[in-house]
Amino acid sequence: MAVYTRIGAEAMDALIARFDVGTLTSAKGIAEGVSNSNWIIETTGKSGGGARFILTVYEERTEVEELPFFLNLLDHLSAAGCPVPRTIHDVDGAPFREFVTDDGETKHLALIEFLPGVSADNPTPGQAEAVGRALAGIHLAALDYPAQRKNTMGHAAWRGFVADCEGRWGEIDSALEVVPTAVEDVIARWPRGLPQSVIHADLFPDNVLLVGDSVSGLIDFYFACTGPMVYDVAVTHAAWSFSGDGKRHDRAVGDAILRGYEAVRPLSSEERAALPIMSEGASLRFLLTRAYDWLFTPAGALVTKKDPLAFKRRYDFYQREGAGAFA
Template sequence: MAVFTAVTLDELTQWMEQFPLGQAVALKGIASGIENSNFFLTTERGEYVLTVFENLDFEQLPFYLQLMRHLAERGIPVPAPVANAQGELVVPLRGKPAAIVSKLEGSSQMDPQPVHCADVGTMLARMHLAAADFPLQQPNLRGLDWWQATMPQVLQYLTPDNAALLQSEVAFQANFAAGTSYAKLPRGPVHADLFRNNVMFVGEKLTGCFDFYFAGVDTWLYDLAVTVNDWCIDLDSGVLDVARVNALLAAYRAVRPFTAEEELAWQPMLRAAALRFWLSRLYDFYAPREAELLTPHDPTHFERILRERIATPAPRLVPQE
């Protein structure tokens, strides 16, 4: 959520007339993140988030915004997109697609304990089931095809050891994705970016999650692996915290039990989730776009996590009796 496209409060005066929100009275750029231009927007009717999309186009965006609306209508705590007078969720602003969504209460829990992880596991399972009948289809745009296309663009910047790791892991994941067990994994729309800073809490009460702009149709297990790799680790080493992992997995499977194929795929999927973010951070670090408030994430964080997932088995999805 960097600011690539600067927007002023004066520019919004006329633009806001199409929305049932009254006049804009305050606008503040959000510095975190690296994909879109985001602003806290205060209007006469309340607090919202304005997003100007830098990479996604008018044809792609209905998937994300309609998915958020679909989930909100089914009781999942996510930001609700605001339609304009013509019923449109995506409208042009400074020549780019833009949208307004409701602002969630609370703040991110950056030092999660098992109780927080359990709430995240429950919400994620509920989200997967609620989205199962979502009619629109779009693949995970940061999946295997993207890994294979992006890897050659970053190899020149890596040490020989890291280049070998990246090449071998992409090959491993391609082979794994071609297998019969992978084809049997339950799938549907996934968040695909459910990090600590994308979930809000008030005290120990989870109030919602946001930033669905990496969502797509993928395996539910991949979404779970992305989540565990952020919520349940020691940030300095990448080592999994067993208590947090077990709390998140137990809460998830209480809502949606795991399949036998998912148990077999769990370790490779944790590696896939680490690879995805290592590669995307390498790409953003070595080929950054200009932005007013852009701070690239450190790629070595997910390199450590990937090496740790390869070296050390994670707790099972269902503990052995």
């Protein structure tokens, strides 16, 4: 949670004026997003009725060359009826803009549709089923998305994190010393040739807005990439069906994710068979980034460190349960 960029009122006025959305009436920095800065923006709207947007300023960790992939994807999915915020294009038709901050740095920003809804903390099976349906919906809608993007959090990245953390697992917890072996084991057993689409790859409860049991928004597509659809199901299962610390698995929620997904897009037998190993891999992927952040985030950084063990426990669960983890 943080706002890393300072934009004064006059500068904000001028930035918003580059979009055909009326004049600025309010701008409040929000405590969301770990890599980018975000504001809730209010304007008079084009017809004077008032309108709201999320303004995102991309900070160091986002590659500008990748913005068209992410921002056009939102438009593609939204046009297909998925609950995804549209990108507001500027008066020149561009989906993002360069600007100079008050501190003289050149950065990039985009204006995104504001969607209502709140994120679930203790998801119900009803909510999980809706999330499964929405996930299948974006997979199907993205099948004809023309662009591709490599998963920057794939196997090569896993090995990179393992190398970075070498010899230091015990600083977090000795239970993590098996991680290098587990990573190589999962990569060795990784199935190939599964059906691909654009996957969200980070669909945690934080990234889903709900109104009651309905999904009003899937957000934060900045890890979206081309990949096996069933890996996204595994990420979502790992993200939703455990207590935050990974100690308690909620079978009803996990089953509901799958039930919702398959109501829209049934898994093939190959995908079904891949679920356990994909889930082990998904658990390791988040274990690794958390371990890296744990060891390398400078003291005093404006982010909360998350416990890598929460995903070691998920990994252990999936290894132990195998296919029995899934309905």
